[in-house]
Amino acid sequence: MRRFAFLSGLLLSVALAGCQTAKRPAPDTTIKTSSIVAPEGQISGTEGSPFQMSRDTRPHHLAGRTLTVASIHDLRLGDKEVILSFDDGPIPGRTDRVLSTLDQFGVKGAFMMVGEMAELHPELARRVAMEGNAIGSHTYRHENLAALTFDLAMKEITRGEAAVTKATGVDVNFFRFPYLADSHKLRAAVAMRDMVVMDVDVDSKDYFNTSPAAVTKRTMDRLHERGRGIILMHDIHNRTATMLPTLLSRLEAEGYKVVTLQFKKSTAPAEMASL
Numbered sequence: 405m406r407r408f409a410f411l412s413g414l415l416l417s418v419a420l421a422g423c424q425t426a427k428r429p430a431p432d433t434t435i436k437t438s439s440i441v442a443p444e445g446q447i448s449g450t451e452g453s454p455f456q457m458s459r460d461t462r463p464h465h466l467a468g469r470t471l472t473v474a475s476i477h478d479l480r481l482g483d484k485e486v487i488l489s490f491d492d493g494p495i496p497g498r499t500d501r502v503l504s505t506l507d508q509f510g511v512k513g514a515f516m517m518v519g520e521m522a523e524l525h526p527e528l529a530r531r532v533a534m535e536g537n538a539i540g541s542h543t544y545r546h547e548n549l550a551a552l553t554f555d556l557a558m559k560e561i562t563r564g565e566a567a568v569t570k571a572t573g574v575d576v577n578f579f580r581f582p583y584l585a586d587s588h589k590l591r592a593a594v595a596m597r598d599m600v601v602m603d604v605d606v607d608s609k610d611y612f613n614t615s616p617a618a619v620t621k622r623t624m625d626r627l628h629e630r631g632r633g634i635i636l637m638h639d640i641h642n643r644t645a646t647m648l649p650t651l652l653s654r655l656e657a658e659g660y661k662v663v664t665l666q667f668k669k670s671t672a673p674a675e676m677a678s679l
């Protein structure tokens with residue numbers, strides 16, 4: 405049974421290898437960027453900055469502030485601030501390596517799990533949550549929601565949310581659309597479920613069959629253009645786990661800060677996410 409689960413996970417991860425913006429079958433192939441420009445005065449507060457000593461007592465220069473968000477409007481980054489987001493996992497042998505690297509650098513990521521993957525690897529899903537990373541859902545079967553009816557899309561969203569919640573043991577606070585294929589109506593519906601839609605500013609394109617060094621270079625080049633942003637990676641790929649230490653070293657050397665995400669439920673009625 406374990407072997408079956410492992411093989412199923414591998415097969416699913418192979419299927420997910422095609423998860424990329426460029427292959428999105430819907431007509432709109434542009435990346436939906438987040439509202440990353442912070443209003444004046446909001447970035448100065450660095451209270452709660454998790455400047456911690458690691459297990460190897462290496463000082464952490466990469467850890468930035470903790471950003472508390474209740475809605476997409478709070479996902480605002482300052483200059484040289486980044487969010488590390490990882491889609492499509494968890495999967496043994498990759499996700500755990502990503503977790504170890506994040507721990508070495510004293511930073512947290514945001515993991516957008518596929519419900520079916522979380523079901524297959526609940527211990528790993530739980531570990532991701534227990535290590536203080538932000539937990540998001542990426543639907544149950546990684547469907548292109550723009551190609552489904554609204555009702556079927558909502559079924560995928562709620563089933564994925566339930567599976568990730570069960571596997572991790574925590575609330576699912578974030579959501580990323582597979583292939584970034586969204587709609588205003590679906591974004592609003594996700595917000596109504598108290599999940600913050602995670603858009604993408606810097607696509608590492610780590611699903612391309614290129615070297616880890618090429619992924620690092622592409623990511624840094626794109627980041628230099630924008631100066632900040634939500635970085636999209638996939639913790640199901642070997643090259644991603646391999647390149648991550650180099651990428652984080654580069655970010656640290658260039659003075660970037662990795663923001664830790666924290667969700668706080670809004671007391672106000674759910675907002676219409678992107679309307």
Ligand SMILES: [Zn+2]
Binds near residue numbers: 491546583
């Ligand atoms: Zn994906």
